[in-house]
Amino acid sequence: MLTSRAVDERASILVRQGKVSFTVGGQGQEAAQVGAAYALSPGKDWVLPYYRDAGVVLTLGMTPEELLLGEFGKANDPNSGGRQMPKHWSYPSLRIVTASSPVATQLPHAVGCALAARLQGEDAVAWVSFGDGAVSKGDFHEALNYAAIHRLPVVFFCENNYYAISVPFKQQSPVEGAAVRASAYGIPGVTVDGNDVFAVYEATRDAVRRARAGEGPTLVEARTYRLAPHTSNDDDRKYRSREEVAEWQAKDPLLRMRSYLLQHKVITAALAAEMAEIVHREVAQAAVRAQAAPDPLPEDVLRHVYADS
Numbered sequence: 001m002l003t004s005r006a007v008d009e010r011a012s013i014l015v016r017q018g019k020v021s022f023t024v025g026g027q028g029q030e031a032a033q034v035g036a037a038y039a040l041s042p043g044k045d046w047v048l049p050y051y052r053d054a055g056v057v058l059t060l061g062m063t064p065e066e067l068l069l070g071e072f073g074k075a076n077d078p079n080s081g082g083r084q085m086p087k088h089w090s091y092p093s094l095r096i097v098t099a100s101s102p103v104a105t106q107l108p109h110a111v112g113c114a115l116a117a118r119l120q121g122e123d124a125v126a127w128v129s130f131g132d133g134a135v136s137k138g139d140f141h142e143a144l145n146y147a148a149i150h151r152l153p154v155v156f157f158c159e160n161n162y163y164a165i166s167v168p169f170k171q172q173s174p175v176e177g178a179a180v181r182a183s184a185y186g187i188p189g190v191t192v193d194g195n196d197v198f199a200v201y202e203a204t205r206d207a208v209r210r211a212r213a214g215e216g217p218t219l220v221e222a223r224t225y226r227l228a229p230h231t232s233n234d235d236d237r238k239y240r241s242r243e244e245v246a247e248w249q250a251k252d253p254l255l256r257m258r259s260y261l262l263q264h265k266v267i268t269a270a271l272a273a274e275m276a277e278i279v280h281r282e283v284a285q286a287a288v289r290a291q292a293a294p295d296p297l298p299e300d301v302l303r304h305v306y307a308d309s
């Protein structure tokens, strides 16, 4: 969780320094992301994260440097060689499937992965995440409907941070929450405190278990909050009050985890500070290495677009 926060904060700093042109962060959503990813089997399960999920891909095994190479759009960015937008991850050995930018398109892709896994007799589950805005898309309906009919091994994971850019959830949904929609497809819908890493882990683990046992898909809704603006191009002061943001800052999942670990004497305040310092330093050093990496060559721009003759 610390590493994910540090990568996102570093990316924002790099934008402000003019070294990176654009970024999108998951600050505030780390408990949802890390808790869910711990319930998956890296390299076996198909993972279709959305653009805030640094915590997911780091937990599965990607490194801060690999993420930062993507922020810089470098030639050796493992995600796309600098072709995709930042945070559109792809990592074949971890079965992290590249995303398409239109909201919610990854949901039917995940259903396809689950169907393929079943046809090939694999034990794999497909896990796909998305924001609350995605549940207003047709892709959401089509994906849940198909997966439910065929009882496919999919875990639909909604990170409900209450906003789709400037549009509050209550202005785009006639019902309170996303999980309630699961009943329309005859599948379980579970709502969980998305800032509680343990609760998210348990809910995802149960959904993964169901999927692996052939019992079909589950919709898990993790209620959380994005603490930063939508992207580095957004000014969130236009659509949400500072009081509201402050309320959620007090519920920051990193502070909550720290208090939990201190209270249960897993760590001391000194160790917590040392961990934060180590993570901060490692991520800053990864950014220096990523920045120094070679840029893609202009003549490579059409590679992977047309078949090489």
Ligand SMILES: Cc1ncc(C[n+]2csc(CCOP(=O)(O)OP(=O)(O)O)c2C)c(N)n1
Residues within 6 Å of the ligand: 052, 101, 102, 103, 130, 131, 132, 133, 134, 135, 161, 163, 164, 165, 226, 230
């Ligand atoms: C089909 C489509 N419409 C609009 C956009 C522009 N857009 C990018 S992110 C976003 C908001 C998505 O909100 P949500 O799904 O709640 O996720 P969040 O960004 O809040 O985590 C929008 C409208 C897009 N990428 N795709």
